[in-house]
Structure formats: structure tokens, C-alpha cells
Amino acid sequence: MSVEAGWLAEKLTDRTTRGIALETSALIRTGALPVGAKLPPIRDLAFSLGVSPATISEAWSELRRQKIITGRGRNGTWVSEERFVAKPERLANSGHYGADVLDLRLAVPDPALLPPMERALAHGATATNLNSYERILILPELETEIRRSWPYDAQAFLATNGGYNAVYTAIHALVPPSAAVAIEDPTAMRLLDILEHQGARIIPVRCDEHGPLPASLEDAMRQKPVAFIFQPRLHSVTGRTVTKERLGQLVEVVRNSDILIIEDDGVADISEAPQQSLGKDLPDRVIHILSFSKTLGPDLRLAVLSGPKSTVEQIQSYRSFSAAWTSRILQGAAAFLLREASTAIFLQQARTIYQKRRDALCERLEARGIVCTAGSGLCTWVAVENEPFAIVTLAAHGLAVEPGKKFTVLPGNHLRVGTSMLSHRYHDVAAAIALAATGG
Numbered sequence: 001m002s003v004e005a006g007w008l009a010e011k012l013t014d015r016t017t018r019g020i021a022l023e024t025s026a027l028i029r030t031g032a033l034p035v036g037a038k039l040p041p042i043r044d045l046a047f048s049l050g051v052s053p054a055t056i057s058e059a060w061s062e063l064r065r066q067k068i069i070t071g072r073g074r075n076g077t078w079v080s081e082e083r084f085v086a087k088p089e090r091l092a093n094s095g096h097y098g099a100d101v102l103d104l105r106l107a108v109p110d111p112a113l114l115p116p117m118e119r120a121l122a123h124g125a126t127a128t129n130l131n132s133y134e135r136i137l138i139l140p141e142l143e144t145e146i147r148r149s150w151p152y153d154a155q156a157f158l159a160t161n162g163g164y165n166a167v168y169t170a171i172h173a174l175v176p177p178s179a180a181v182a183i184e185d186p187t188a189m190r191l192l193d194i195l196e197h198q199g200a201r202i203i204p205v206r207c208d209e210h211g212p213l214p215a216s217l218e219d220a221m222r223q224k225p226v227a228f229i230f231q232p233r234l235h236s237v238t239g240r241t242v243t244k245e246r247l248g249q250l251v252e253v254v255r256n257s258d259i260l261i262i263e264d265d266g267v268a269d270i271s272e273a274p275q276q277s278l279g280k281d282l283p284d285r286v287i288h289i290l291s292f293s294k295t296l297g298p299d300l301r302l303a304v305l306s307g308p309k310s311t312v313e314q315i316q317s318y319r320s321f322s323a324a325w326t327s328r329i330l331q332g333a334a335a336f337l338l339r340e341a342s343t344a345i346f347l348q349q350a351r352t353i354y355q356k357r358r359d360a361l362c363e364r365l366e367a368r369g370i371v372c373t374a375g376s377g378l379c380t381w382v383a384v385e386n387e388p389f390a391i392v393t394l395a396a397h398g399l400a401v402e403p404g405k406k407f408t409v410l411p412g413n414h415l416r417v418g419t420s421m422l423s424h425r426y427h428d429v430a431a432a433i434a435l436a437a438t439g440g
Contacts (some may be wrong), residue, residue, distance in 0.1 A: 003033065007038035009048035012343070018178070020049075020059040025068055025177075026081050029115035030178035039069065039077045046113070046417040065200040090406040101130060102425065104418040106237060107379035109270075113350040114297045115343045117333065124332035134296030135324045137316060138304065145338040146304055151232075151288065152279035153308030157423045158316055163266045163303040168194050168227070170262060170287055173318035175200060175227055182220040182259075184212045184230040185415070186237045186407040188266065188382070191229060204409050205230070209374065213244035214249040221253065227260040232254065234271035234403070237407050237416055239358065239375025251281045258397035263288045267377055269295045269347055270354060284308050287315075295347060296337050300330050327364050354378060358419040364430035370437050387413040387438030393436035399429060 012023045013030070027033045039045075046053040060077060063069045070080040127139060138159040146157065149379065160166040175181060177199045183191060185204035196201050203223055206216040212230050221226070230250075235239050254261065261278055268290055279286040291303040305312070319325070337343045355376050362372035362380055372380045384390040387403050390413075394401055404414025415433070422429065 001034065001036065002038040002068065003040055004272055005048040008040060008045060012049060012088075013319065015049055015051050015055070017055050017058045017062070019050075020056065021062045021178070022397060024059065025063060025066075032080050037079045039079070039301075041076075046264035051187075062199075062409060063369060066178075076083075076154050090193050101395070101400050102429070103399050104422060105400050105402045105416075106421070106428070107300070107377070107416070107418045108420060109294045109350070109378070110420055113338055113346070113353060114295075115340070115346040117299075120333040121329065123325075123336040124273075124329035124334075124428045125174060127328035127332035130328055131284040132328075135316070135320065136328075137312065139328055139335065140332045142304070142335040142338075145335045146290070149275055150290075150306065151275040151277040152283060152286075152306075153285065154279060154288065156309040156312040157304055157306050158312050159331050160289075160303050160305060160319075161323060161326055162293060163264060163300075164190050164194070164300075166291075166303045166305045167191060167204065167262065167264055169290075169319055171195065171198055171200075171227075171314050173315045174260060175310070179227075180223050180225040180383050182217065182223075182228040185410050186404065187229070187231070188236050188264070189393045189402075189406040191264065192407070192409065195229075202409055206410070207238070207240075208233075209240050211235075211240070211246040212250060214246075214253050217250060217253045220256060221259070225364055227262055228254065229262045229264065232263040233265050233273055234377050235375070236267050236377065238373045238380065238381040240373060241375065242276070244276065247276060251278055254278075254285075255282070255296055259285065261286045264290045264291075265289060267294055270351060270377055272351060272376065275346040279306070281370040289312065292334055295350075296334060296343070300334055302326065302334050315401040337365040351376075354420055357422050360426045361417070361419055361422060361430060364426050365433060368429075368430060368434035370434050379416055379418045381418055382415045382437065384413050384415055384434060387415070389417055389439050390433075390436035394432055397432040397435075399432050401433075 011027055012020055014023055042053050042056045046056045067080055071077045099418050108344060122197045138157045142159060143157050171194055175198060179200055180203055181195055181200040182203040182205050184207050192383055203220045204221050207213060224313060232242055263277055263286060277286060277288045280287050287305055287307040289303055289305045292300055358380055365372055370382060373383055387405060391403050402416040404412055404416060
């Protein structure tokens, strides 16, 4: 099917680049422009709309970047099938490995180190207004518990179905498609997946051992991003912790702007550092997210976000199209665990063991001349000479890790090695990584 320029021009009322892109996207989503349809030549459509060919070309470039259309040049442009198979590319593209492979791709909690759930779930089943269809923001008893350690006096709270669900919902509720978003680099691969799914223009903010670099954030601000996303405590990829001094410097960079700040505290109390946030200085522009997956258990599917009341209500309004509220049973269970003195004991034991596992691998790597990033958490970040070579070499030695390219939009060569489940074979793993890191 070939689309006539005149027909498409009649459907497009906004003659700006952004308007043409958005309205064409809407026609595709509703099926008016079906998958496989061939779009009219740029010059023909430009003539019918009374705009320059450059305007159409820029609109098509944006739709092509979002994988809504494909093709270019003399061969023409078509409505793409790829856009309609929504998947997180970085998360989905993890490869397949046999049972004999030591899989160190995941930076996840060891189930043996999580607090027991039985009593917590039994308590959750007694939650206030259980099975009500009232769309609550957060269970009162959970709000009471989290306020005890929340890093600032937040105006409103919202329970969500996990940390990435919180980020995804906030981004889709508050960030327009195709808008510019600044994000620390490297970062969690699922954050990049979420931004790419939204069609955001990603602006990387470089980091050092203290956190996002103020100068790099200043450079990013010149491109007028609508939001800045970063991890305010323990970094889930590198294991580094943001210093208080660096937080203060970041505040000064963004203080006189209206940029939305989304803080993703995904590793949470696996960190020894206390919770911290720019919300102390900028409570009217900060969304702070704390996930309980790494500390209380991933099957709680629970995180809590805070922000200005109007912003939280806007996010909740978006949720009304889907889950609408988070299970009162799971919220009650989390409140129970947060109150229990034994939970703190489990957390301290888990922190100690995770640190020993990470240190055990890093010490053996450093003995072989391979530098790990200093820090803590559930993984380590290792520089290599050639990333593809390193991945293939490790696979040949029965090891699977994540390539660094999944966590960054900048050039570089790294491996993200999960250490949380690594309780033995430190010498073998270190030897294989050292061989892989040198590029042969």
C-alpha cells in the first residue's frame, strides 16, 4: 500500500516538525497508516503541506529514531513493524547460555539473604480496607514507617509496583515524547530502555568516583532537558556512592532552572550510607524513588516515590489507566518488615556478605593488574581493552557477564560483573576476566 501525499496532508493539521511527527505517529498507532504502508516522497508531501522538504525530513528522522518508520532515500519510507513489538532492548538482548555457564550477568539479591516473608504476608492480609477498589496513594501504615528515614520532608507519597515501575510511570506521566532528558552515564540499562521507549532524546552526564560531574550536568543543561535522572546514593552499576559535597554541587547547577529531578534509589539499604536527596533543597521539583526489591524481596514488587502533591497526583492519574493502586497486602507486609527489629539484622548481614563477595573478586582482579571501581553493592564495573572480545573470551571460559555498552550511550569498553551470588570460584573468575580484559 502506497499513501498519497494529498491524503496524508489532509490528515495533518500542525505544520511544524514536531506536529507532523506527532500526528503521523498517531495515525500509525490508530491503524489509519497500517504497518507496511509506504509513505509519500518527502518533496511531494512537503508540497502538499506547504512546508519545506527539510521540515518533513526532520519529522521523519524523529519517527525513524523511534523505530516508528523505516527506510530512506530512493527506496522509500515505510511504517515499521519493529515499533509495535515493544520490548526493552537492553534487558531483552541478554543471550542464551547453557547450564554449565557461571552466570554473573545479574546484580540481584541472594534469596538466602532476604528476610522471611511468612509473618509479614500474614500481617499484610489484615491491611486497612483490604479488597477495596478505592484508589489509594499509599497505605497509611507504610507511609508512617518510611517517613522515619525518608531523606527529606516530602509533601506526598505514592506506592508503586517496584522501582522501575515508578520510573516508567513518572516518565510517561510527566515527560513529553521526544523531549530531552539528562541522565548520569553509566546508568541502569532499564532506565535507558524506558527513556528510549518514550522516544526521549538522551543527554549523558558523565560521572566520577563522587557522582555526576557538575560541569557535565552544566553542559547538559544547555540543551534544555525537561528532566535529570540519577541515583542519589549507591550506584547500581559502578558501586560508587554519591558524596554529600557532590549533591550540594548538583543543587547549585540546577537551582535556577525548572528541570524535573528524578532520583532512583534502587539499591537502597544495601548501601551503608544513609538515604539522601536533593529534595531537601528542591522539594518542589524532586521525585525521589526508593525500591524495596533488593532489601526486602523482589516479589514484594514494591517501591515508594515522593514529590510535590500535584506531581504525585499527576502520576497517580496516569496509573489509573492500568494498575490504579498497589496491593494493600504487599504494602502492609513491607510496613511490617520495616518495623521488625530482625529486618535490620538481616540487612546488616546481607551488606557484610555482599561486600565480602565483591571485595574477594576485586582483590584477585587487582592482583592481576585489573582495576575494579572502588565501592560496594551487588556488582562491579571493570574496564577492558576490547568489550566484544572480552565477552566472547569469557563465554569460551564458561562465564557470562553483561557488556558495558548496555549501561551507557557513550563510547567505552567495560564489563558489568554481578558479584552478589558469587560465593566461590573467585580465582577462576578473576583469571578469566584478566585474560579477557587484555584484549588478547
